[in-house]
Amino acid sequence: MIRYDALDPLPVRGALPGLNDALEACGSAVLVAPPGTGKTTLVPLALAGLLEDGRPLRRVVVAEPRRIAARAAARRMAWLLGEKVGESIGYTVRGERVVGPHARVEVVTTGVLLQRLQRDQELAGVDVVVLDECHERHLDADTVAAFLLDVRAALRPELRLVAASATTDAEGWARLLGDAPVVEAQGVSHPVEVVWAPPVRPVRPPHGMRVDPALLTHVASAVRRALAEREGDVLCFLPGVGEIARVAGQLGDLGEVDVLQVHGRAPAAVQDAVLSPGVRRRVVLATAVAESSLTVPGVRVVVDSGLAREPRVDHARGLSALTTVRASQAAGRQRAGRAGREAPGAVYRCWAEAEDARLARFPAPEIKVADLTAFALQAACWGDPDATGLALLDPPPGGAMAAARSVLSAVGAVDSAGRATERGARMSRLGLHPRLARALLDAAPEVGAARAADVVALLSEEPPREYGDDLAAAWRAARRGGDTYAGRWRAEARRLRAGASTGTDFSLPPTHDSLSGTVAVEPHPGTTATHGPQTSDAPSTPASTATGAGGRARSGDDRVVGLVAALAFPERVARAQGGSYLMASGTRAELGDGSGLRGAPWLAVAVADRPVGAGHARVRLGAVIDEETARRAAGSLHTEGDEVHWAGGDVVARRVERLGAVELAVRPMKDADSGLVREALLEGLREEGLGLLRWTRDAEVLRQRLAFLYRHLGAPWPDVRDDALHARVEEWLEPELGRARRRADLGRIDAGQGLGRLLPWATGEAARLDELAPERVEVPSGSRIRIDYRDPERPVLAVKLQEMFGLAETPRVAGVPVLVHLLSPAGRPAAVTADLASFWGDGYRAVRAELRGRYPKHPWPEDPATAEPTRHTNARLRR
Known part of the structure; x- marks a missing residue:
């Protein structure tokens, strides 16, 4: 019996006419409906024609991002129809299928739907596909949407497609679906009071999987505060299973309050308890799974840690994992909305109000940040290796796709053109990351399908931390374990064991009861299986040691x-x-x-x-x-060859066998290839600088003079900075560099001789070097004084003051006035000027007054501009 008393009040009912009109006119639509309006439950029932309203019967597939949400949605819809799951409503998730022969609505995970599309692109028998919670931007969901649009365009134009979400980029999805209409449902929103509850003391920001324990302690205290200040159940959002366990441990003394933990790994009994009204007051500690996919009855208060987990890949280190990030503003709205589903409520946000505006508006799409190896294989199997023809809200990053194709090529999943091989197609059907698929297929012939499947199942869902870091020990713990993880591991191992042996449909368990959903029990490790493919090497107890x-x-x-x-x-x-x-x-x-x-x-x-x-x-x-x-x-990754490089301050030549960066065997080489030696010497010059060459004083002065000319005149005078000299090394260091074999040989190369090759001989300008940048200039006394070009902006002429008497105009080189350092008779700086005429008129009197008494034997005329310049003392002048 249909429970109309529960269906009629759902606000999304008012949007059904508009949704049906949109699908009739365009074949696709975007449905935006706030949480709690019934978009996940009422809409599929209506589209399937199961509400006795005269609509034609259709077969509807609803795609959910998570297994827990798929099961919950199917159970709720079956309850609304007064049936058991498996009759009109069924569900399929990885390793579990509960779908009867007369089912009109099937709820699946996006991963299952992706596999189904690869096997049957037409989706024969399916009339409508609903992509639920598309705002979460999971990679599988984006891929499914792209594939479905291809199906509609090429094979099934009558296939209807609905993108549904509570908060999403409705305009973007509408454009993606071919300018599909946007249908909005008005929810019955109860007010939710926002309580800003930041920690009293600063906490460290999340890094990787790490969350500051001080923040978790604060979250636990916020839960206690909410229990004291508000009525109803409390829903607390935390980033992961570990954080949930830690906070649960700190809330262990709440007395008459039940503390429940809900996440993808939680036992089915716990998940069912969370989704049913409680007898006592409850605190539900949940991951993002409770943001939008599940309705937790009785919740009046939300405590939000403000954190979430997103996938990240570090291509430089070859590591990919989930990482803890600040939750987006959209996630914050979703979480807060959980407190106002049934009545007015409150949300306690464990961060400062000023921080809220700085949060990202939406979560990062997985396609932008995740490992794309599995996506690239799906695209290759679909016939679009570069994914350039797929309708995606965000294109995949080029670097991530290149890295993914490299992995796929290494495991034999794609050919040189990027097309999926037969092996790649088989790997894609396993429902595993291509790396794990490769391991299963290649290890099974040697260690047996059962053992290979056991270990791959361990790798497909990381074991609990308490299992330790030794994979072999974790395998033994799972075999003898009775915890929830061990149960899931056994089911996944059973599924993979069949796939490794037969290569058939890997998305379903080998045996199942389509009505009850019970899965055939796996025999205890060490016994012989009585169902599915028979192997002689079923999981066993530890074997002999070597x-x-x-x-x-x-x-x-x-x-x-x-x-x-x-x-x-x-x-x-x-x-x-x-x-x-x-x-x-x-x-x-x-x-x-x-x-x-x-x-x-x-x-x-x-x-x-x-x-x-x-x-x-x-x-x-x-x-x-x-x-x-x-x-x-x-x-x-195995290579063997000559390696000549600069290490430890000299050329090192070796014959090296290696696996990637790991050296397996090394032998020294005596007669290394001259080209490799030359590259190693250049590497040394880049690392340690051109000081490895022999720089005489003349060479250093020449480099300074050339730097000055390049700074003020430019080409054809050469740039002699380090980077420029490295770029033209063939022009000025050959043939000496070609004859060098080690560091000591570099020290014998005359850098000045090399620099001479860079002078503009072809244009004739080289002959003007001494004219434009002379080493020395003659001063009024007749002395030839060296110019210091160390500062290419302004050369320096350091000369005794008496030798410049009578000179009114400052000397110039290449048109640039030199900076004159006027020295005392003892050679110490007395004054600095770039304008001699001004100095003789103003500055000289102060210098004369200070130095005249110290150096009475030297001339100190009152009018230096007309005085006779001299290198000598007064006595010498009188003679």
């Missing part, structure tokens, strides 16, 4: 997990070196305190991050391997 490099005992588990992890991340095979590990990618990593991996000569690093203030990465999950496994897995 001794690997360094004397460390290596079990059968070590061998299996090491091979799988190395195949998945070949550029992260790492060799012990100086207390840390050097990865093939060139990134250095360290083990945490108490790591179970210590002492291993080689590791395959599966998960790593970079702690705050650390210069190296930190291994969070890895496996012990030997050199043979490293060579095999990272074979594409």
Whole structure:
């Protein structure tokens, strides 16, 4: 029986006529509906014709960004129809399918829909696709939208498409869908009071996965404050599972208040409890999953930590992971709206009001910041390797796509033109990151499909921290574990085991009950499976041990997990070196305190991050391997050749065998290629400077004179700054450089002779060097005084004051007045001037009065402008 008492009050009902008209006219529409209006539940039922309103029956697929949201939406719609899930309403998520033969609405995750489109581009039998929560800009959702638009344009123009969200770039989505109409539903919004509750003391900003414990303590205190000041349940937003657990631990003494934790890894019983009204007052600690995809009944207060998790990739280090960021303004509005779904409420924001305006307006689209390897493979399998023909709100960054194609090429997923190979198509159907797909396919023939699937399942969802950083130990913990993670691991391993053996549909479990949703129970590790593909190597208890490099005992588990992890991340095979590990990618990593991996000569690093203030990465999950496994897995990175470079202050020539940045064997070379030696010498000159050459005084003066001429006259006089000289090294250092083999040979090259080659001989200007920038000039006394060109802006002439008597005009070189340093008879500076005439008229009297008594034997005429210049004393003049 349809529960009209729950359906009729939903505000989105008023937008249904407009939505139907838009779909009839254009085939697509953008539905903007505030949280709690019924867009996720009522709209699919109406579009499917399940509300007994005379509309034709259609088959509707609703795509949700998360598994928990897909299950919850299906259960809610089934409840509204008075049915069980699996009848008119079903759902499919990775590893679980509950869809009956007469289902009209199927809720799927975007990842499942993506796989379905690759297998069946026409989506035969589907009339309408609803992309829910499209504002979250998950990469799978953006990709699905692009593929669906291709399907509508080329194969199924009658396929109807709805992009639905509470807050989104409606105009952008409308343009993407071909100028689709925007239909807005007016929600019944209850007022939500904003309480600004920043920490009393400053907290450290998030970095990587790290959140300042002081902030979490403050969030816990804000929850206690909200419980004391407000009525109703409290919904608290935190960035991840670890932070939820920490805050839950600090709220363990709330007495009559239940503390629930909701996230993608939470047990189904907990998720169901959160989505049902509670008997006692509740505090629900949630990740972003509760922002828009789920309705938590009874919530009157929201406590917002202001943090979120987004994917990031560091192409330089070859690391990708989730990272903690400040939540956007849109996320803040979504979270606050949860407090006003059912009645007036309040939101406690754990940051200062002044900070709010500086937050990003919307979350960063995943396509801009995430690892694009899986996306690139999907695009290649779709027939558009560059993704240039896909209708995307944001184009993929070129650098990220190039990095993704490099990975796909290395694992054999694409050919030289970027087109998907048969192997790549099979990898795409696995529902895994291409790295993990490669590991599963390549490891299965050697270690068996069951064991390979077990380890890949561990890598596809990182084990809990309490499992430790040793992948083999984590595998054993999962096998004997009874926790929620172990259950999910078993289900995923079972799915992958079938895929590795048969290469068929990998998005579904090997067996399932389409009505009840129960999944066939996996046998305990060590027993023989009674369903699905039979293998002789089902998950087993630890096998016999062998001794690997360094004397460390290596079990059968070590061998299996090491091979799988190395195949998945070949550029992260790492060799012990100086207390840390050097990865093939060139990134250095360290083990945490108490790591179970210590002492291993080689590791395959599966998960790593970079702690705050650390210069190296930190291994969070890895496996012990030997050199043979490293060579095999990272074979594409293996090179052997001559390496000649500048190191330790001289040329080093070696024959080196390496895996990427990891040196395997080194032999010194005596007769290195002259071209390589030359490049190494140039590297040394760039690193240590041109001072490695022999600079005589004449050479230094010539360089200064040339710098002066270039500064004031420009071409054809050469630029003799370091960068310019490096750029023209062939012109002025050959052939001497070609004959050099080591540092000492550089020290014998006369830099002045080389600079002489740069003079403008061809134009004849070189002959004017002494005219334009003379080394010396003759002063009135007849002395030839050296000019100092060290400052190319203004050369300096340092001369005794008496030798300049009678000269009214300042000397010039290349038209530039020199800066005259007038010296006392003892050679000490007495005055500085660029205008002798002015000095004789004004400044000279003060100098004469000060120095006349000190140097009575030297002439100090009253009128220096007409006096006789001299190098001598008065006595010498009288003779």
